[in-house]
Amino acid sequence: MTSTLTRGRGAPLGPGDVVLSLANVTKEYPTIPPVRALGGVSFEIQRGELVAVVGPSGSGKSTLLHIMGTLDRPTSGEVMVAGHRVSQLSDRALSALRARHIGFVFQQFFLLSGYTALDNVADGLLYTGIPLASRRELAAVELENVGLAHRLDHDATTLSGGERQRVAIARALVGGPDIVLADEPTGNLDSKTSDAIVELIERLSASGSTIVVITHNHEIASHFPRSVGIRDGRIEYDELNGAR
Amino acid sequence: MATTLTPSKLHVADVARTASVGLRTRKMRAALSALGIMIGIAAMVGVLGLSESSKSDLLAQLDKLGTNLLTVQAGGGIGLGSGELPADAGVMIARIGPVEQTSSVSEVDANVYKNDLVPSGQSGGITVQAVDVNLLDTLAGAMADGVFLNDVTAAYPTTVLGAVAADRLGIDDVTGTQLVWLGDQWFTVIGVLDAFELNPDLDRAALVGMDAAATYLDNDNVPSSILVRANPRFVDNVMGVLAATANPQNPEEVEVDRPTDALEAREAADDAFTALFLGLGAVALLVGGVGIANVMVISVLERRSEIGLRRALGATKRHVGMQFLGEALLLAAIGGVGGVLLGYGVTTAYANLRGWSTLVPPIAIAGGVVAALVIGAVAGLYPAIRAARMSPTEALRTG
Numbered sequence: 316m317t318s319t320l321t322r323g324r325g326a327p328l329g330p331g332d333v334v335l336s337l338a339n340v341t342k343e344y345p346t347i348p349p350v351r352a353l354g355g356v357s358f359e360i361q362r363g364e365l366v367a368v369v370g371p372s373g374s375g376k377s378t379l380l381h382i383m384g385t386l387d388r389p390t391s392g393e394v395m396v397a398g399h400r401v402s403q404l405s406d407r408a409l410s411a412l413r414a415r416h417i418g419f420v421f422q423q424f425f426l427l428s429g430y431t432a433l434d435n436v437a438d439g440l441l442y443t444g445i446p447l448a449s450r451r452e453l454a455a456v457e458l459e460n461v462g463l464a465h466r467l468d469h470d471a472t473t474l475s476g477g478e479r480q481r482v483a484i485a486r487a488l489v490g491g492p493d494i495v496l497a498d499e500p501t502g503n504l505d506s507k508t509s510d511a512i513v514e515l516i517e518r519l520s521a522s523g524s525t526i527v528v529i530t531h532n533h534e535i536a537s538h539f540p541r542s543v544g545i546r547d548g549r550i551e552y553d554e555l556n557g558a559r
Numbered sequence: 560m561a562t563t564l565t566p567s568k569l570h571v572a573d574v575a576r577t578a579s580v581g582l583r584t585r586k587m588r589a590a591l592s593a594l595g596i597m598i599g600i601a602a603m604v605g606v607l608g609l610s611e612s613s614k615s616d617l618l619a620q621l622d623k624l625g626t627n628l629l630t631v632q633a634g635g636g637i638g639l640g641s642g643e644l645p646a647d648a649g650v651m652i653a654r655i656g657p658v659e660q661t662s663s664v665s666e667v668d669a670n671v672y673k674n675d676l677v678p679s680g681q682s683g684g685i686t687v688q689a690v691d692v693n694l695l696d697t698l699a700g701a702m703a704d705g706v707f708l709n710d711v712t713a714a715y716p717t718t719v720l721g722a723v724a725a726d727r728l729g730i731d732d733v734t735g736t737q738l739v740w741l742g743d744q745w746f747t748v749i750g751v752l753d754a755f756e757l758n759p760d761l762d763r764a765a766l767v768g769m770d771a772a773a774t775y776l777d778n779d780n781v782p783s784s785i786l787v788r789a790n791p792r793f794v795d796n797v798m799g800v801l802a803a804t805a806n807p808q809n810p811e812e813v814e815v816d817r818p819t820d821a822l823e824a825r826e827a828a829d830d831a832f833t834a835l836f837l838g839l840g841a842v843a844l845l846v847g848g849v850g851i852a853n854v855m856v857i858s859v860l861e862r863r864s865e866i867g868l869r870r871a872l873g874a875t876k877r878h879v880g881m882q883f884l885g886e887a888l889l890l891a892a893i894g895g896v897g898g899v900l901l902g903y904g905v906t907t908a909y910a911n912l913r914g915w916s917t918l919v920p921p922i923a924i925a926g927g928v929v930a931a932l933v934i935g936a937v938a939g940l941y942p943a944i945r946a947a948r949m950s951p952t953e954a955l956r957t958g
Contacts, residue, residue, distance in 0.1 A: 377956070381951075381952045381955075384871065386867075386870065386871060386951040386952050386955070387950075387951075387952045399564065404564075406875070406876065407566060407567070407875050407876075407877075408564050408566075410567045410870070410873050410874060410875040410876075410878075411564040411565060411566045411567045411873065412564060412873075413870070413871060413872065413873045414567045414872065414873020414874075415564070415565065415873070417871075419868075419871040419872075421868070421955070423864065425864055425865070425867075425868040427580060427584070427865065428584055429580075429583050429584045430580075438872065439872060441569065441573060441577070441869075441872060441873075441874075442567040442568065442569055442869075442872055442873035442874050442875075442878060443565075443567070443568065443873065444565075444567075444568030444569075444570065446570070447570075447572070447573070447576075486872075
């Protein structure tokens, strides 16, 4: 790919730089009585890392994903993404941060029906101001990267579950974000397809992408170099290289 | 380490593209909601088009007939005299300066039948009128067949039939010798008239010359009505003096009319209907707008996950709002353009049917599309605000 477009991946952070950091982050929902979903969570993710955030249902994983992805703000504590202090950013600035620095992969894929795989991936760059032709050009490269070069013009919703998740992953990666947050990316897939997706994630990480996978599945988490265990809104463990 | 954040940006073409997502993925629903607006706009464009086309037809008609024709007749009714004008009324009227032409009509006490075997009671409502030979000219009438009376034929037992009279007598052409039984003798039909726009009474009459009426039908030729063509610039002035001129003794027994007033009055009545139909069109448009609002509200609820996804992809609240407002505008625009085309089509078809020229005012076309867009904007505003304000986490959670 010889695109002249500047992509976010690699700049301005260097290897070892902190892409994302959470410092004593809490999140309380103002229900009666108030529900504390996160209670003082702190950790850092460095550029190029592949991290699993593991926890059972109701442990606060999704809340953590939303806060890491700047879709929600913490009640207290500080979140830094790609060097930007989230608490100091307006809603518009957070949108800009997500458009250029954060990629999302969801369990339900969230692909637009009636659109081709190519256009679904190109939509990953929709809010960056890149013209459609260039978006498609970049999307084609990313689809090739996830092994779907032969599916560019297929309606995304007619693809198999595994293929759909690959399209969703390509969409998250197409802008070259500083960090990709994947929420239960294998949750809707059979075990064989799950393995293939895990392999893809490992391969993408090896090529330089920073990826955080949120999962309830310890077996999947065990594939990744680092696991952050979460339970009842608190970090239970944070281990490297399968040291548990 | 942190770079300056470049704001999220959505190109205009992409706004249109995202706005069409709902339309492309829910085609039937989009078509039905656009249909509501389409009917409203079509009704309004059609009503304005038909009204304008018929008006232009009327103007052409008035132009052809002239608005300077006046009729003078003896006032009917209780206590209003003999029902006849003075014998010299025509001469007196002709002396009024701006009067260009007069033509007298005298009612003959006779009936006309297809032949002498028809019972006398079955006159078919056809009257016999003695007329001046310049009547056709005065009334700007035309012949359907044959010729009108002239100085020669007016003295002989010949007749020209009005359109309705000819129809009732079963005479549609005058080739060969067509005879009718008129006043107990045979009269030759020399012509059949086209319908008179301004004097329908003559459509139901058999017209004979004044001389023939006196000779064969024993008519006194006292005018029952006089048709007057006045200088168009002085029509009102002439109207003001006609009654007193026709019958100086009893001007109150004279009735003066301008027949084109009736056409104009008919048009005014049509205008009232136009207003009514425009009102109905507006109601249809409003209902169409409510339909769009309804569809958009449902769409926002159904597409929470898409809203969540777009926020995750970097859309601002404004981008999401613009997408849904754009969708409502697109639906309304489709309905508006479709409505204008439909309204124009209906107008053209009906105008052709009536022999009018199609005339849809440009303001109706532009107004139709603008009205649709305004309705779309109003209808889409609330759903768009609702979509924009939806929290991304809530939107994703319900996906």
